[in-house]
Amino acid sequence: MRLNGKVVIVTGAGQGIGAATALKFAREGATVALCDLREDVVDRSIEACREVGAQAVGFALDVADRQAVDGMVAGVIERFERIDILVNNAGITRDARFEKMTGEQFDSVIEVNLKGVFNVAQAVVPAMIAQGHGVILNGSSVVGIYGNFGQTNYAAAKFGVIGLTKTWCRELGPKGIRVNAVAPGFIQTPMLSTVPDAVLARMSEQVPLRRLGRPEEVANIYAFLASDEASYINGAVIEASGGLTV
Ligand code: NAP
Secondary structure, three states: OOOOOOOOEEEEOOOOHHHHHHHHHHHHHOOEEEEEEEEEHHHHHHHHHOOOOOOOOOEEOOOOOOHHHHHHHHHHHHHHOOEEEEEOOOOOOOOEEEHHHHHHHHHHHHHHHHHHHHHHHHHHHHHHHHHEEEEEEEOOOHHHHHHOOOOOHHHHHHHHHHHHHHHHHHHHHHHHEEEEEEEEEEOOOHHHHOHHHHHHHHHHHOOOOOOOOHHHHHHHHHHHOOHHHHOOOOOOEEEEEEEEOO
């Protein structure tokens, strides 16, 4: 088990990539602190992690709420005495063509997908610095590298996440903290549930592997990057898109 005894916080862990990542970390021996907006989905994920033998605790909170985030981090430290890994995965979409995008749509995506990443990372970093080690993994997207039609807000946030990642790599590397980003392509999760089947089929056809990705395929990358096997990977953006962007 590659993450035996490690303490990890996974945000947006109630479903999709976050739930798969929490479960993967649990299977790899980690103690998992899960957070998501709704208590019922948090509870479901806790149950799944406990079923594979992991210690798991949960927090229903909004990553954009700094006070709540600070409370979660304090709770994890109080209970487990350290935080080894943060997976900053929570994210939302509020798509619209640029001319039609409202200020509210723009702000809400920046608030969760960019400020939320800042909030949770800044809250965990003092503990990681005190320990002299830590790993921060940030969820970006291929949209954060190439942009995408209808996603001005999402692209701005996901490009921003890569900027945070590279900056923190420089600032925190000397303190023993590695910081990397993952940039998935189209992954079959509830986030895509509003996309019509015909559009999903067209999206699959654009991928050289001719299919959408599975949440577990992104979780595997987070687990590798969190492990000592990735001990010299820092400031990287790992794309997992089935070759979509080639
Ligand atoms: P998902 O299925 O929608 O799951 C995201 C989870 O995060 C949901 O449970 C959601 O709760 C929760 N969440 C949303 N806002 C939150 C907040 N403010 N605080 C705490 N939790 C919050 O999404 P996913 O597809 O697994 O995506 C996970 C991450 O990967 C996101 O950052 C996304 O941008 C990124 N990503 C996804 C894809 C893809 O194709 N699926 C591709 C590239 C990148 P609610 O359901 O209640 O909103």
